[in-house]
Amino acid sequence: VAKPDPILVADGVRRQFGGLTAVDVAHLEVPRGSITALIGPNGAGKSTFFNLLTGFDRPNAGSWTFQGERASGVPAYRVARRGMVRTFQLTKALTRLTVLDNMLLAAPKQSGEGMLGAFWRPGWRRQERENLERAESLLRRFKLYDKRADFAGTLSGGQRKLLEMARALMVDPALVMLDEPMAGVNPALVQSLLEHVTALRDREGKTVLFVEHDMDVVMGISDWVVVLAQGKVIAEGRPDDIRSDAAVIDAYLGT
Numbered sequence: 001v002a003k004p005d006p007i008l009v010a011d012g013v014r015r016q017f018g019g020l021t022a023v024d025v026a027h028l029e030v031p032r033g034s035i036t037a038l039i040g041p042n043g044a045g046k047s048t049f050f051n052l053l054t055g056f057d058r059p060n061a062g063s064w065t066f067q068g069e070r071a072s073g074v075p076a077y078r079v080a081r082r083g084m085v086r087t088f089q090l091t092k093a094l095t096r097l098t099v100l101d102n103m104l105l106a107a108p109k110q111s112g113e114g115m116l117g118a119f120w121r122p123g124w125r126r127q128e129r130e131n132l133e134r135a136e137s138l139l140r141r142f143k144l145y146d147k148r149a150d151f152a153g154t155l156s157g158g159q160r161k162l163l164e165m166a167r168a169l170m171v172d173p174a175l176v177m178l179d180e181p182m183a184g185v186n187p188a189l190v191q192s193l194l195e196h197v198t199a200l201r202d203r204e205g206k207t208v209l210f211v212e213h214d215m216d217v218v219m220g221i222s223d224w225v226v227v228l229a230q231g232k233v234i235a236e237g238r239p240d241d242i243r244s245d246a247a248v249i250d251a252y253l254g255t
C-alpha cells in the first residue's frame with residue numbers, strides 16, 4: 001500500500017537460508033511519524049527483516065530507501081548514523097561495562113574509528129561533553145540514572161530493555177526499530193515502555209517500527225500494522241481492520 005510520505009520503502013527483499021526463504025517482502029512502506037507494528041507467527045522472518053534493513057545481514061535480492069535515499073548495501077554503522085537504529089530481540093547490552101559506558105559506546109563519533117587523530121581535533125572534547133550530557137539525560141528519562149555506574153549485567157531484564165531503547169536514541173534517530181521490546185518484561189515496566197514508545201512519536205516526531213506479539217499492545221498503540229507470515233506480507237492496515245482480517249487469524253491459528 002502506497003503511503004503519502006513513507007520514511008522507509010522496501011522492494012523485492014528476499015533472504016534465503018539454504019532452501020528456506022526467511023524473508024520475501026515484495027513491497028513495504030513505513031509511514032513517517034507512525035508507530036507501525038510488524039507482527040506474525042514465530043519464524044515469520046521479522047527479526048531477519050530487521051537485520052537486513054539495518055545492515056546486519058545481506059539480502060539475496062531487493063533494495064530499500066530510507067528518507068528517500070538508497071539504504072540497501074550500506075553498512076550497519078552508517079545506517080545508524082543516518083538515523084535508522086534498531087534494538088535486538090535478545091538485548092545486546094555489554095554486561096561487563098557500566099550502564100553509562102554502554103550509552104557512550106552508542107554515541108556518534110565514539111565508534112572507535114580515528115579516535116587517536118580525533119583527540120587532537122578541535123571540537124572533540126565538546127563532542128565528548130555533548131555525548132555525556134545526552135547519555136545522562138536519556139538515563140534520567142528512562143529512570144536508569146541511579147544505575148549509571150553499575151555493570152549492565154546487574155540490570156533486570158526489563159531494565160536492559162530500557163537501556164537498549166535509551167542506547168538507540170543516542171544518535172537521535174528518525175526511525176527507531178524495536179524487536180520485541182516488551183518480551184519478558186514485567187507488567188509494571190511494560191506500561192512504562194509503552195509510554196516511552198508513544199512519546200517517541202508524539203513528543204519527538206520519530207517513526208517507530210516494532211515487533212510485538214501481545215495483540216493488546218499492538219492494537220493499543222499502533223497506527224499501522226503489517227503482518228508477516230513465512231516471509232511474506234500477507235496483510236497490512238489499520239489495527240481495527242487487521243484484527244478482523246481472516247488471513248491474519250488464519251496465519252496465527254495455523255501455526
Ligand code: ADP
Nearest residue numbers: 017020022040041042043044045046047048049
Ligand atoms: P521471527 O523473528 O519472525 O520469529 P526470524 O527472522 O528469527 O523469525 O526467522 C525466520 C526464519 O529464518 C526461521 O525459520 C529461522 O529459523 C530462520 N533463520 C533465521 N536466522 C537464520 C540463520 N542465521 N540461519 C538459518 N536460518 C535462520
Ligand code: MG
Nearest residue numbers: 046047048089
Ligand atoms: Mg524474532
